[in-house]
Amino acid sequence: MAVVMRITGLSSGMDIDKLVSDLMKAERIPVDKLKQKKDLISYQMELYREINTKVSAFRDVMSDLRYSSRMTGMKATSSSTNVTVAPTQVTSPSTHTLKVTQLADYAKASSASGITNFGLTGTKNVEGTTITQGVNDKIAIKLDNTVKVITLTPGDNYTASDLQAELQKQVDKAFGTGQLNVGLNGQGQLTFDPQAGTNGFKPQVSTYEIATGALANLGFSDGQSYRLNLTLSLDDLQQQNKFAAGLSSTGGILTVTNGGNSVTIDYSGTDSLQTIMSKVNASAAGVTMSYDSVNDKFTFTSKQTGASQQVQLDDSGGLLNALQIASGTNVYGMDAQGELDLVAFSSSTNVYAKDGITYTLNKASATDTITVTVASDPDSIVDNVKKFITAYNDLIDLINKRLSETRTQGYSPLTDDQKAAMSDDDIKLWEAKVKIGLLHNSSILRDAKNSLRSLLNKTVDGVSSQFNSLMSVGITTKAFTGVYVAEDQGKIELDEDKLRSAIAADPNAVNKLFTSNTGIDSQEGIFVGMYNKANSILSSLVKEAGRVNGSESDTTTTLGKQIYDLSASILDMNDKLSAKEDYYYKRFSAMEEAISKSNSTLSWLSSQFG
Structure with a gap:
């Protein structure tokens, strides 16, 4: 776009900016009206x-x-928090006795014990390691949910103990003293050991690559972790020896069955545990696969409670063994059981309804008899x-x-x-x-x-x-x-x-x-x-x-479409106004040049007759 020289009234003595401003006020009346309409x-x-x-x-x-x-006009009270009661339809005032001997439960198959070899140890003897600035001096460490970039001081031929001290110094600077301990084993390999919390639980620690080769220089790999890293491939976990029971094969077919629903899930060494979990959870088996990081166990759980729920697991590879769950495992859920007014009942869920009253079963007790009272509550x-x-x-x-x-x-x-x-x-x-x-x-x-x-x-x-x-x-x-x-x-x-x-x-x-x-x-x-x-x-x-807090120019709404169209018209008119303003300045500039030339001519003539 051409730049318009805006010359002020040096020759004419006129306030050009004021004149143009006044002229543009009239020109802007149509766009002001559009803005007011908008x-x-x-x-x-x-x-x-x-x-x-x-x-x-x-x-x-x-x-x-x-x-x-919500409109029964009745209220129900329980003598124990073991059972919560509520009238769901109008009924007569009454008193009932209830005993809950067993709660409904899911079918669950869990790891027999913790499955992970905890620890984060490098694979390289770091004696004589060289750290070069801008080459291999930076790594990333994630402690729990916090990621920090660790920058090491450059140096040639670090001794293993000096490198350990340098890494500890930088880790303390990043996370605070005592949060993550850097160690050195008998083979000259670096180790990371997180500080346990008051409950004895040690948080996750993982290493990540920033500069190519920096992690390998210290003996670690990208994504290597202290605890089990669900996002690493089975191949990587096997290489890092993270399974306490070992992983004999990283490929196979996992079959998950619940009642009449059976699905097969192919897995290979490139799959992660997170990927396998997602496949199980999204399948039609009606089973949820989860990992308990505190107890370090995997669990396969039916999505519903009741004795009709059955979880059966079969595996042609080494996955279930690594998770410390036997292939061929077959477990069942349980029905809730008890007595209502001395009559036995069972329920596939922990909610039991009878005669307009819903009983929510919270805890089982073979000896406790609960009294439920239903009374009018207008x-x-x-x-x-x-x-x-x-x-x-x-x-x-x-x-x-x-x-x-x-x-x-x-x-x-x-x-x-x-x-x-x-x-x-x-x-x-x-x-x-x-x-x-x-x-x-x-x-x-x-x-x-x-x-x-x-x-x-x-x-x-x-x-x-x-x-x-x-x-x-x-x-x-x-x-x-x-x-x-x-x-x-x-x-x-x-x-x-x-x-x-x-x-x-x-x-x-x-x-x-x-x-x-x-x-x-x-x-x-x-x-x-x-x-x-x-x-x-x-x-x-x-x-x-439109919706509350929605976009003002949402074209799917009646008023939003009008605002959008007006905004477009205003932008178009502003472009035209800008061009018009430039036009006025051009005209006044031409006038100034003409006056300047005239003044020069008059000055010359005056000098000739002077």
Whole structure:
């Protein structure tokens, strides 16, 4: 792009910069209008996202309350923490005895003992080692989750003990004294030994290459570690002798079976333990393979509990032997067992449900008899209904406010020049005025409000006619007080005595009124319907204005696409304005040159007649 010389008015005496600036103000009016239009849309998006946040909060409340277990009007208590109880449907007050003799468990096959040869020892006698700056003076060491670059002091023909001392000095500088001990064995080989924690557990230590040959110069290899390194290949682990039981073969077929699901996993020397674990866990066997670094054991675990779970392991190579699990291992899960009211029961999980009560089994005891008491709890329903009313009214309050606001005359988005002349506080006050009324009579908000209000008058089929509507249990629209308040229109209130009477008369009907979820619209409970409506409203809001904290120029949303298009137009117009400004300076520059020439001519003529 050509550089335009911007000559000031030396010849004409005119303030060229001021003239161009004034001319450009007029030229910038169209782009200022585009920016103001973009700001208005941005403010609209902000206001819609504010509604989005409130709807999300309402949906969260409804998500919790829509289940029948939250509206039973009953409470259950256990005499022991060994069992947790909860009524999941309306039932009568009662007392039960429970004994848990066995918990359900997974089928598990684990290493017989720790599988790793712990230690990090070099393979080279380091006597006479030379460290050259910029060549082999840097290595990386990872201690637990911290990686540090270790730089050794250059020197020729280090003795083994001097190199040990130098490495210890640099390691202490990087990690702190006493965290990682550098040793020297009888063969002149360097060793690393991490400091154990208070629980006796020694963290992982690994070495990594930075400068080619630096690790090998000290006798170590890239990825070599003190503990088992799950990301190293089986070949590397075998070469480093990391398996206490040895690894006779790095290739083979591992067969993992759980019940009728059986998968075969081919592995070779280039595979890592992490890769093999991932293959097992992603397979259809229904088995999880995991490594316990504290106890240094591998475990194959069924993904579900119960006696029907069976884990069988077979291996044609040396992997299972290295993991200290016998090929042909076959283990089963267990069912939970016990007595409820002196009647034996079993369950494939540690959750057992009977007669509207769910028992969560936490601990087994052959001698402990637990007493479970189920009693009426109308307060729980009343409290939950109050949560609904508060959340509903909060949402309606904001929707009403935005729908009823009207634009304030004389307030438009500020231009850049206007903002430059105002304080930050004044800008905020002005922008707050501009936002007022931007959602006035919004069709999205009107539809949202109407869809929620329609549920307030719904009659739920399949519920006793005496209690099949909100009005019948004491939930009604607020009465008009004689003073019109826009924000209060459509809010609801509770006649608590009427609700309590309904609960006492027919708690099952009250439960179904709120939580019935048969999949048939006419039988859908009020709280279930409110949850679904909230989801629908959120979808509309996201489609219009995007998600909270989402990109402002998200072209998949209605307002985001408008902002994106306006931004593109503004960029295009700014390019044109820049060219226009250059044009003005060119014209004034030409004028200045003409005046300068004229002044020179007049000066010459004057000198001739002087």
